[in-house]
Amino acid sequence: MQYTSPCRPPEARTLLRVIALQQALEEVATQSDFLAWAVGPLQDVLPHASMACGVLRTDREGVVLRRVLQQGWPPGYFDALTLDGGRFRSPVIGRWALQRQPQIVHAEDTASLGDTRWHEVFHDMGLHNMAAHGVLDHTSRSASYFCLSRMEDTPGEQTEALLRLLTPHMALALQRALFAEEAGTDNQPAWLQRLTERERVVLHWMCQGKTNWEIARICGRSEHTIKNQVESVRQKLRVSNRTQACAMASDVDLLTQAG
Numbered sequence: 291m292q293y294t295s296p297c298r299p300p301e302a303r304t305l306l307r308v309i310a311l312q313q314a315l316e317e318v319a320t321q322s323d324f325l326a327w328a329v330g331p332l333q334d335v336l337p338h339a340s341m342a343c344g345v346l347r348t349d350r351e352g353v354v355l356r357r358v359l360q361q362g363w364p365p366g367y368f369d370a371l372t373l374d375g376g377r378f379r380s381p382v383i384g385r386w387a388l389q390r391q392p393q394i395v396h397a398e399d400t401a402s403l404g405d406t407r408w409h410e411v412f413h414d415m416g417l418h419n420m421a422a423h424g425v426l427d428h429t430s431r432s433a434s435y436f437c438l439s440r441m442e443d444t445p446g447e448q449t450e451a452l453l454r455l456l457t458p459h460m461a462l463a464l465q466r467a468l469f470a471e472e473a474g475t476d477n478q479p480a481w482l483q484r485l486t487e488r489e490r491v492v493l494h495w496m497c498q499g500k501t502n503w504e505i506a507r508i509c510g511r512s513e514h515t516i517k518n519q520v521e522s523v524r525q526k527l528r529v530s531n532r533t534q535a536c537a538m539a540s541d542v543d544l545l546t547q548a549g
Contacts, residue, residue: 318463339440352377356537364415376533392450395420421445423453425461434461
């Protein structure tokens with residue numbers, strides 16, 4: 291990956307399109323709105339076939355994905371790169387966390403990042419011409435992060451400059467879209483209200499690292515029943531896997547909320 295600072299500023303016509311994009315983001319209220327913006331207006335400035343974005347937490351042990359929104363991203367990518375304990379491996383996110391600068395990745399550069407598994411997944415799933423950037427929240431522990439791949443044009447300085455301009459506005463819109471439903475009633479997040487009492491208990495034990503078999507023994511139910519409830523939890527929380535479900539639940543005492 292090559293980084294050049296300062297980046298060459300976009301030309302005037304491109305800046306006008308960026309301003310229009312920023313204004314369009316102010317109308318984004320839901321996840322569907324955000325995806326429509328990404329596959330519509332954003333394509334005019336940064337053409338891409340795949341986008342993944344979301345909220346993540348970084349610490350010394352790595353990255354935890356809290357919420358993920360994706361469009362055209364390869365199925366199975368996140369599961370393939372999630373480690374035991376729920377940490378997500380990505381040298382691109384890791385480098386961004388250190389530099390806080392836009393990240394540009396070309397297919398021929400991936401081996402040099404030092405993560406063989408990530409390099410293999412990147413190529414096996416047909417990703418290329420990747421550009422990514424993020425914005426830290428006020429605590430500097432969580433971040434809104436955006437990654438575009440399969441870009442039509444080879445990303446470079448112009449792409450970096452555009453990401454610097456757009457990412458803060460994208461972060462506000464993404465937070466609004468992802469968490470618009472989080473403010474429920476009775477001091478409970480809306481996603482928690484969607485779960486049945488048994489599903490909350492299952493989610494609690496998922497967060498403790500228990501397998502479906504172990505949860506079945508604890509709850510006195512069949513493993514098949516627990517598997518179905520885990521899938522129901524995943525669908526109701528609108529996440530791709532149990533790691534993301536547990537990340538959402540990390541700040542909630544699920545057992546005290548049951549019933």
